[in-house]
Amino acid sequence: MEKRDLTPCDLRSDTVTQPTAAMREAGLRAPVGDDVFGDDPTVNALQVRLAGDLGFDAGLFVPSGTMSNLLALMAHCERGDEYLVGADAHTYKYEGGGAAVLGSVQPQPIPHAADGTLPLDALAAAIKPEGDPHFARTRLLALENTWHGRPLPLPYLADAGAFARAHGLGYHLDGARLFNAATACGVPAREIARHFDSVSVCLSKGLGAPVGSVLLGSAALIAKARRWRKVLGGGWRQAGILAAMGQYALDHHVGRLADDHRRAGELAAALRAIPALQVDGAHTNLVFVTVPEGTQQALAEHLRARGIVIAAGRGPRIRLATHLDIDEDGIDRTIAAFRGFFR
Numbered sequence: 561m562e563k564r565d566l567t568p569c570d571l572r573s574d575t576v577t578q579p580t581a582a583m584r585e586a587g588l589r590a591p592v593g594d595d596v597f598g599d600d601p602t603v604n605a606l607q608v609r610l611a612g613d614l615g616f617d618a619g620l621f622v623p624s625g626t627m628s629n630l631l632a633l634m635a636h637c638e639r640g641d642e643y644l645v646g647a648d649a650h651t652y653k654y655e656g657g658g659a660a661v662l663g664s665v666q667p668q669p670i671p672h673a674a675d676g677t678l679p680l681d682a683l684a685a686a687i688k689p690e691g692d693p694h695f696a697r698t699r700l701l702a703l704e705n706t707w708h709g710r711p712l713p714l715p716y717l718a719d720a721g722a723f724a725r726a727h728g729l730g731y732h733l734d735g736a737r738l739f740n741a742a743t744a745c746g747v748p749a750r751e752i753a754r755h756f757d758s759v760s761v762c763l764s765k766g767l768g769a770p771v772g773s774v775l776l777g778s779a780a781l782i783a784k785a786r787r788w789r790k791v792l793g794g795g796w797r798q799a800g801i802l803a804a805m806g807q808y809a810l811d812h813h814v815g816r817l818a819d820d821h822r823r824a825g826e827l828a829a830a831l832r833a834i835p836a837l838q839v840d841g842a843h844t845n846l847v848f849v850t851v852p853e854g855t856q857q858a859l860a861e862h863l864r865a866r867g868i869v870i871a872a873g874r875g876p877r878i879r880l881a882t883h884l885d886i887d888e889d890g891i892d893r894t895i896a897a898f899r900g901f902f903r
């Protein structure tokens with residue numbers, strides 16, 4: 561009982577996880593060096609390992625997914641170029657406009673289809689005519705997988721890749737939750753990553769590491785990204801302590817993502833049985849719940865009093881994320897608390 565009070569069931573995000581004791585231990589033991597000099601053996605090992613796993617030449621360990629995506633955009637595009645991106649994509653909507661602000665790269669947002677894909681005809685229509693000085697130069701197609709917790713269909717990734725090549729565009733994946741997508745599709749992550757020229761993977765989401773993302777790509781692209789990382793102030797020193805925790809996450813926390821997905825499914829199924837709620841998602845670890853208007857705050861308080869934390873007041877839908885620190889008991893308590901509130 562006491563432990564429940566100390567560690568509330570926090571469903572706001574899969575970023576709220578505490579590093580496990582074994583993960584912290586791995587960080588403490590790690591040999592380190594100055595990563596700006598390329599000297600940190602643990603950072604280097606993480607980069608080589610993930611590049612190998614996902615089928616790329618090289619990787620770059622960086623502080624956040626936002627930086628990883630920005631470095632990719634700045635490595636693929638020059639000043640005055642543009643990238644095609646989902647109108648609801650993280651790299652467009654939730655990264656502070658960084659590509660435009662810091663990269664002088666213009667986004668061309670494209671409305672998503674219901675399954676999160678960007679229709680190829682809409683992409684084709686958005687590509688600017690070559691050689692006409694009125695236009696930015698269209699250089700890159702950026703996708704996101706999972707998108708709102710939904711894995712993009714594998715055949716679409718191949719089709720969009722062929723499209724990008726046919727139009728001379730680079731092809732970037734914001735794979736913040738790449739391993740969730742792979743788990744849901746029942747394929748190795750490499751089977752998704754192989755379509756792309758670059759992939760950004762977050763270690764601090766479902767994988768449960770405290771800090772860090774890795775950008776994967778060709779040696780030339782990663783060399784460019786490394787320079788921009790330094791320019792942006794992301795050149796860090798003995799980062800191997802963090803890289804070791806990321807390695808630990810890759811070794812021990814990929815297989816268990818299926819548990820998060822199963823629990824999200826259980827949560828969604830139980831909440832669907834409550835008539836007042838509209839429940840979507842649960843393709844992976846994210847469940848979206850629409851509650852009757854005006855009830856979000858009261859619901860959040862009701863749950864908070866029972867040791868359950870949700871992010872209310874951020875729009876019509878509440879996102880519930882399952883993760884490393886949500887067990888069966890947490891799911892059961894959440895279901896009981898929702899039932900109690902809507903009784």
Ligand SMILES: *Cc1c(COP(=O)(O)O)cnc(C)c1O
Pocket residue numbers: 623624625626627629650651704734736737762764765773
């Ligand atoms: C969290 C997230 C990012 C950015 O990662 P940070 O480490 O929070 O900067 C990028 N894309 C998607 C889809 C994300 O969910």
